[in-house]
Amino acid sequence: MKKILIVEDEKDLAENLRDLLEALGYVVVKVFDQAQFVLEYLKTEAVDLILMDVMIKGSMDGIKLTEEIKKSHPIPVVFITAFSDQGVLERISKGKYEGYLLKPFSLQALKSAVFLALNKHAILEKDLEGASKNSLKIRDKGYVVPVSQDDILFVEADGLYSKIVTIQKTYVLRGILKEISKNLDPKKFVRVHKSFTININQVTSLNAKELVIGEHIIPIRRGFYKSLLGLIKLN
Template sequence: MHKILIVEDEYELALNIQEILINLDYDVVGIFNNAIDVLDFFIDGTADLILMDILIQGDLDGIDLCYKLKDKLNIPIVFLTAYSDQGILDRISKVVYDGYLLKPFTVESLKSSIYLALEKPHRSANSKPLPPTKNTLKIRDKGFLVPVPIYDILFLKADGLYTKVYTKTKTYVIRDILKDVLGDLPSSSFVRVHKSYLVNIKHINSFNSKELIIEDHTIPIRRGFYKELHQLTEIK
């Protein structure tokens, strides 16, 4: 019997979902409404799938929690939400997830989403779990280890024996050279456009043969890189 964890802000709805899951022969191993309790649960607990509400209680929402869990666990996550605005869809599209249900949903759509998430080829009982997809870069900041979402990183800049990491809201300093940090980031998104700069191509606003623009930042590009950058970004 598959074990399912429910993360839902509305307790009555969570109870209704639990009843449906039990009738579908699933084992509900817990109901939580915040990220802290979920993370505590996985210290010793296990689940085969998480039904994840997006707007939950606490500082971390369901999308932030998904980032944290996917860094540690190879577990399918199906999002549940009453919101379909572009901002939320953009954030969801940048994290590895296994299903998306818009509230209110039917029993059949819930059943189908769970089945498909559990029956992906790499979820089979006879196969070894795949290593979790890296969604964050862990940065030590003022004595704390901060998991910074990969998508939020705009670019990185070499600064002697250090590396500055620029995000949408904050700049961090890592005690490693840029070359060493490069291995911790997905090559499909990050490109070294200059000896001192590594950029997230998803955030490039515009560029020419000498420089590129990311939000309010102007970044030089190395000689002869324009054509390759053009292909990478698929900007016509």
């Protein structure tokens, strides 16, 4: 059963929402009316969706609270508000959210908004999971960058670090070549030398001693030429 958190400062509406959601088969885990309680709760507990009132108690409203939550928690949020003025709508539209309900709303509107938000999030997670399987997460200048494995030309050992050489640029990743290679698709990547793991789809030519990828010449370990030749489909 999906777990829902309600953030609403109108007690009667919050209780009504709880009753409606439970009647629809959801579990309401908590009801909060201030941002600080929500952020504290989410440090230790997981929820599947948040129903977020725009105007809540405290210095942080629901829109700002959602921004804070989305920084560290990929939780779908459905806004609920009595305000329909342009300013509020523009602030909501600029952020990340999965639904919007204008008070007063019907049971059918609530049912549809919650269902669509959960479904949209499930599809997004599935897409991200598929994308992550074909990418390598690299920290670059303080940011985590998902690099497509298809764009990686080769990985070169550099002491306790490894150089990830891609079509666009070179990244330096902390970790020895053996460990980095474990995260690469074995159907695409082969360790051809003690210092190199290469993308076999990027090889343009080779001989018994070395191979060429773009402008790079990479050595091949002794006795590996015939095996490598069988794996590589030259363009």
